[in-house]
Amino acid sequence: MRARRRLPMSMTNSRKQDPLHGITLQMVVTRLVEKYGWEELGRQIKIKCFTNDPSINSSLKFLRRTPWARQQVEALYLNTQWSADDSTMRNNYV
Secondary structure, three states: OOOOOOOOHHHHHHHHHOOOOOOOHHHHHHHHHHHHHHHHHHHHOOOHHHHOOOOHHHHHHHHHHOHHHHHHHHHHHHHOOOOOOOOOOOOOOO
16 A cells, blocks of 8 residues: 655645635636626726627636736635525635
8 A cells, every 4th residue: 555645734735825726717707707797897807808809718818818817807706705506616715
């Protein structure tokens, strides 16, 4: 039998501290669009990928290259009140 490898403390602590651990950017954008719709999302976060011919793919491309916009989207996701009847629970960290 092989011994289980332990993760360094810094890795285990960072996972506990990252509320978005295991949640992809695509999941974040998709859930926000389902909750708010493109129009409201574009009002809350003023970026063109949400207001001019929006799509999940174009938004992902922009957000992956633009850290300040991604931070705003992730903050909105974390601050959104998700109801218990949402199809997938947000996560257990927040």
